[in-house]
Amino acid sequence: MTEIVLPAPALAADKPRTSLNAGERRRRRLTYLQAAPMALVFLIFLAIPLLLTLMVSFWEYNEYEIVPAFTLQNYRDVFEGCLNGSDLCTTVRTYLSTLKFCALTWVCTLLIGFTVAYFLAFHVRSRTTQTVLFLICTIPFWTSNVIRMISWIPLLGRNGLVNDTLQSLGLTKSPIEGLLYSNFSVTLAFVHLYTVFMIVPIFNSMARIDRALIEASYDAGATGWQTLANVVIPLCKPGIAIGSIFVVTLVMGDFVTVGVMGGQQIASVGKVIQVQMSYLQFPAAAANAMVLLGAVMLMILGLTRIIDLRREL
Amino acid sequence: MDVELIRLTKRYGETLAVDAIDLKIPSGAYCCLLGPSGCGKTTTLRMIGGHEAVSSGDVVIGPYSVGDAPPAERGTAMMFQSYALFPHLNCRDNVAFSLKMRGIAKAERQAKAMKMLSLVQMEHLAERLPAQLSGGQQQRVALARALVTGPKVLLLDEPLSALDPFLRVRMRVELKRIQAELGLTFIHVTHSQEEAMALSDLVVVMKGGRIEQAADPRTVFERPATAFVARFIGGHNVIGLPEGPIAVRTDRMRLGEDAGEGARPARVVAVEYQGTSVLVGLDADGIERPADGSSALTAVLSDHAFAARPLALGDTVPVGWDEAAAHRLDA
Secondary structure: OOOOOOOOOHHHHHHHHHHHHHHHHHHHHHHHHHHHHHHHHHHHHHHHHHHHHHHOOOOOOOOOOEEOOOOHHHHHHHHHOOOOOOOHHHHHHHHHHHHHHHHHHHHHHHHHHHHHHHHHHOOOOOOOHHHHHHHHHHHHHHOOHHHHHOOOHHOOOOOOHHHHHHHHOOOOOOOOOOHOOOOOHHHHHHHHHHHHHHHHHHHHHHHHHHHHHHHHHHHHOHHHHHHHHHHHHHHHHHHHHHHHHHHHHHHHHHOOHHHHHOOOOOOOOOHHHHHHHHHHHHHHHHHHHHHHHHHHHHHHHHHHHHHOOOOOO | EEEEEEEEEEEOOOEEEEHHHHEEEEEOOOEEEEEEOOOOOOHHHHHHOOOOOOEEEEEOOEEEEEOOHHHHOOOEEEEEOOOOOOOOOOHHHHHHHHHHHOOOOOOHHHHHHHHHHHOOOOOOOOOOOHOOHHHHHHHHHHHHHHHHOOOOOOEEOOOOOOHHHHHHHHHHHHHHHHHHOOOOOOEEEEEHHHHHHHHHHHEEEEOOEEEEEEEHHHHHHHHOOOOOHHHHHEEEEEEEEEEEEEEHHHHHHHEEEHHOOOOOOEEEEEEEOOEEEEEEEEEEEOOOOOOOOOOOEEEEEEEHHHHHHHOOOOEEEEEEEEEHHEEOOOO
């Protein structure tokens, strides 16, 4: 380390090396201290509950009590019937159903989110308008999740606004059945709830793209679509990845939306856990939760394989 | 290809950024658009390149009036001020970008890109990302990228302003070499008169959206058209005489015994040693100081002449000039 002698405080220059190390150590301790509150929050609200869940997932239970033990029975129950027989077991079928919603929601939110973010970032010139429009995007968040979902019911119901309008316009003779309590309504609600989680990170990525790059691309003879594919999308990858992580984790763990919008008829992994919880089968629920956690982590791992987030941030 | 601007105008709402300018740049010329910031030089360049819509007037490149044609169809290429290299592509792919947009096969475009990179002596860093390059290296890549499609006119927007002074001089030489080698028309925007003098065949001095003077550098320096040009180009004293303003080169000022008949007494207010020469700042009665508050007159003496008759701050010395050295200005 080179010594730089500063004119005013000559302290550092004439003190021996050991005191410099002490200063270094003090600085390091301070750094840990600064990181401590967040680490503590993570420890109390994430690490410990997770470990407890992991622990409980190995316990035994019966109709009236939960017994601390170490058994893999709960995990065996989760995958019961999965290894034999040609039919898909319940767990796999439930996961496939949830994954289907996940994929549908991801595609829709990505398309809508990207478009909205693109409009905000590239077509809205003034900063103020940008901010105002951005705030408008978040207005739905001023009310609760459940209320936003329930408000779809009078719209989509058998005698709801949509069916009434279609019939009065003479476009349909009888009400369309699949509008509410169907895969469609569940996906619609997911998209409605989670698009904003795509908009925000993608917009953030786009806002950081130097406008000269777009001009350079135009100068190189690229069409609008070519610029989108070769410049904008590659530079938005981190935003797309972060938005995707939000949407995937939220949809994978959801049980309320699937319950309300699916008329309690559609299975999802979250729903299974919730039902087990309500019957106080905590170890079974914990085992299911652990499997779900593993599945989601694998998905995110796959995502980060495609996009090196740490490099891009 | 030659470039001609006809009554070219750019309006932003009420303000006129470029005010009906006419200019003819001959094919293969190195043209510098020179002026202070806000004079409309960059806007003019962007209109030539098709990055700014023309409010009225015409840009003619070669035989065609280009109208609203996109840059690629004009035969122009632009080198941006901050280089605008694509951060997610390595040097080779940056250079090959426009070829990719034209649908040229991968092997062919990469070979072509490598050839361009070797022209700017960057082929050994072809795999690097722009963030891993120094400013000068980034600029070379940007130049290669602009040249790869074989444009007839290269537009450079303050290409040297981001470099340190030493590198700036080296890149200046490089630009001139490449321009001569390829025989292209270069249009280069700068606010440095030194750069314009060193590089150009045609200097276009702009002010407030209008062209003050367009001529070869020697003419601009020897016979500046206006007081603004004389001041901006430097090396001149602008002296307001009753019969109109004149410009006298600072190295043609006469001090002391040489001052001649029309000499007037002046006070020495600054002496700056510059190595081969000495700058002497003078204030004389009846000659106004320029707006920037520096001394009213500047005389450049060779170090010999100064050593023979040294001057100190506060000295009073007669100052004059040859009648032949006085250049009458329009305004």
